[in-house]
Amino acid sequence: MLGARHISIRIATAAVVAILVISCSGRNAEDALDLETTPLQTIDNMFAVQTRNGVVVMRAEADLMQHFETDTVSWDSFPKGFTVYSYTDEGLLESLIAADNARHITGKKRNRKELWEAFGNVVIHNVINQQTMETDTIYWDREKKEIYTDCYVKMYSPDGFMQGYGMRSDDRARNSILLRPFNGYAVTVKDTTVVVIDSVNFIGPLVKK
DSSP states (O other): OOOGGGOEEEOSEEEOOOOOOOOTTOOOHHHHOOTTTSOSEEEEEEEEEEEETTEEEEEEEEEEEEEEEOSSEEEEEETTOEEEEEEOTTSOEEEEEEESEEEEEEEOTTOOOEEEEEEEEEEEEETTTTEEEEEEEEEEETTTTEEEEEEEEEEEETTEEEEEEEEEEETTSSSOEEEEEEEEEEOOSOOTTOOOOOTTTOOSOOOOO
8 A cells, every 4th residue: 555645646637526616595615515525636547656766666556536635534535446566675566456446544633544445356466475365345554564354355375275254464465364264275285397477577478388
């Protein structure tokens, strides 16, 4: 996930949709405007990149971002889906998180706590470990660099299949733990001749079949 202070955003199409209009009846426009349901800004085709020492460490994409604000909190909504890509220190893709919907909530005044949540067909894939998790909702703690959920989780890896309730992991999905696993299976014998190709970071010609 990305912190607002460390993000540079390229905007393909942007439109400010919160317009204060005074009606013919003379009512105050603020009385008619619901800040919790009316976005102050809408961004189409959002693309955000976070870098460190000139190397990309994180990238986020969304078809639509909507920004909302009240007196106590501000939040960004991604109602058409959200995908985050995390990279190693060498700039290679390490993991990605995709979901049908996501929110980034930031408190105001004394409460500056951030909360990231993604929900709806959430997929967490670590490219290096070849591990994939599927769940309904996850949360990201930026300070602890941790992603977690208490929902039902399915976990696929070269070692087998696991399922359970509740998951804790670092935000790169390197070390994922199911809290209450059940009815899983493990691969006890591996074919050592199998070669796994990282099709995302692979550079060079692929052998034709």
